[in-house]
Amino acid sequence: SLPRWLRPAKRRSAEHGGDGRPRETNDNGSKGDDTAISKVKIDVEEPPETEKTPKATVKEGGHAVPTFSLNEDGAKEHEMMPPSSKPVAPSFPAANSAQHASNMPPPSQPASETTRPASNGLMPPPSKPFPNSIKPVSNGLMLPPAPPRTLGPPSSSAAGLRVPSSGPLPNRGPPQNSQQRATGGLSPNGLVATPNKRNKVLLSPGHSPMDWAALTRSNSATLSGVSTFQRVTPSKLKSMTGRKGKPAWSSWQGKVYNITPYLDFHPGGRDELMKGAGRDGTNLFMEAHPWVNWENMLGACLVGVLVPEDYGSSELEDMD
Ligand code: HEM
Incomplete structure (x- = not known):
């Protein structure tokens, strides 16, 4: 999985130039997942070729690709990874839906995000990809907070964080004890x-x-x-x-x-x-x-x- 991460980054740089190789990279494996992911990215980066193309675009997109592949294939591994940090992911997680769906309209923001990751993606160390993968997963499993911070990405990411936090509203313990309640508790x-x-x-x-x-x-x-x-x-x-x-x-x-x-x-x-x-x-x-x-x-x-x-x-x- 790690090597994949590295690969995507390189590809990204090359791809950013504007080529449509995505398909090859897309082959990574999880088809079903790829489709979903690709959709998201597509919306963000290039509106162009819809479903089929998306795969290719994703990888080429570089940013998206690494994260995606990780998510799909190495999602589990990444899940275990610590929330280190960097932001490449932000675009990603946002795409993942949980955050995006709830908060922001994906189109405009995601695009900006994708671009950012790309810039970062060129050199950025492995850490970036992880966060991305983590995020998507995290949406379901872990808390989203870390990634958005590092990226300092657009409002959308922030919004995403906010939402989840609010979502898990505090479980409130037993109501305050009043005399009556106390009695009720005692009786049982x-x-x-x-x-x-x-x-x-x-x-x-x-x-x-x-x-x-x-x-x-x-x-x-x-x-x-x-x-x-x-x-x-x-x-x-x-x-x-x-x-x-x-x-x-x-x-x-x-x-x-x-x-x-x-x-x-x-x-x-x-x-x-x-x-x-x-x-x-x-x-x-x-x-x-x-x-x-x-x-x-x-x-x-x-x-x-x-x-x-x-x-x-x-x-x-x-x-x-
Ligand atoms: C000393 C012997 C006492 C006995 C055996 C006694 C017994 C009881 C019983 C059987 C009840 C009804 C059941 C219940 O409300 O849970 C009750 C209610 C109550 N008693 Fe007493 N009581 C005593 C003294 C007092 C005293 C000295 C006070 C006031 C300082 C008092 C104030 C109350 C109050 C306010 C309730 C209503 C409790 C509630 O609604 O939660 N009782 N008592």
Whole structure:
């Protein structure tokens, strides 16, 4: 394959003079492919003899020929080649369609490109041909970016690059996590089976989450049920069950909240929320909906902080 590359270059120089030997060179082998390629080149370089001629023109074209032959015959080899670089190919890849088809009208630009490669093609090292071959292949397999740069070819090449890049639009991962989504994800996992089922209750009118939010903003001072910040012992917490006229308190990460005002607003229902009354509700809460922000929602219901049993006065114990 390599020798072919070299050959085409030479031929190109000679051919550029304006001869129509292309046919001989075209013999390279892949007929079917040649036809396709030839078509492209033909459009670019010489409008003249259409299909049959194209083969000859291609080789003579020099630039086109080498690239073509490589593509067809040695496409595989070239595929493996590193994206080195130079531009001869640009015209080529453009012709290959992927880029051209999508972006630019081939005729005018390709011609310019072909001419360029020719100039380059005369002396240019083997590297050029590779890129070309690579490009066509690359259109399907590899990324096109490198070749266009080196060539610095016309807008068409650039366009081609742009297009492919845009084409493989980023695969976007899972949608952003929202509370709801999180719940959905959890349910499938099965770890939190119950919550997944969304055992929500029908909240009475005026008790929607929005209503709760409005309430906490307006009456924050009264929702805790206490006038001063409390030091709450475990026994005290235990006594605040929400029964016998007492409010329901529940602790979360060392903080004690009065959950009574929230009972009718709790989407999971009063009964569920009451499971945490008089005790630390962290585990229950986390099992049901770890994505819910307890502190934000019940900030207005903050009673105080938990303290060791012997921390306070005996009065607290008497409360039981
Ligand atoms: C302490 C024991 C608690 C239990 C056992 C419990 C249980 C539940 C259950 C079973 C649901 C319905 C299922 C679901 O929505 O996934 C639910 C929903 C909900 N709970 Fe609780 N809950 C508790 C405490 C709390 C607390 C303290 C808050 C507020 C800080 C709260 C806020 C919510 C919210 C906002 C929802 C709706 C969640 C959503 O729509 O994604 N819960 N809860």
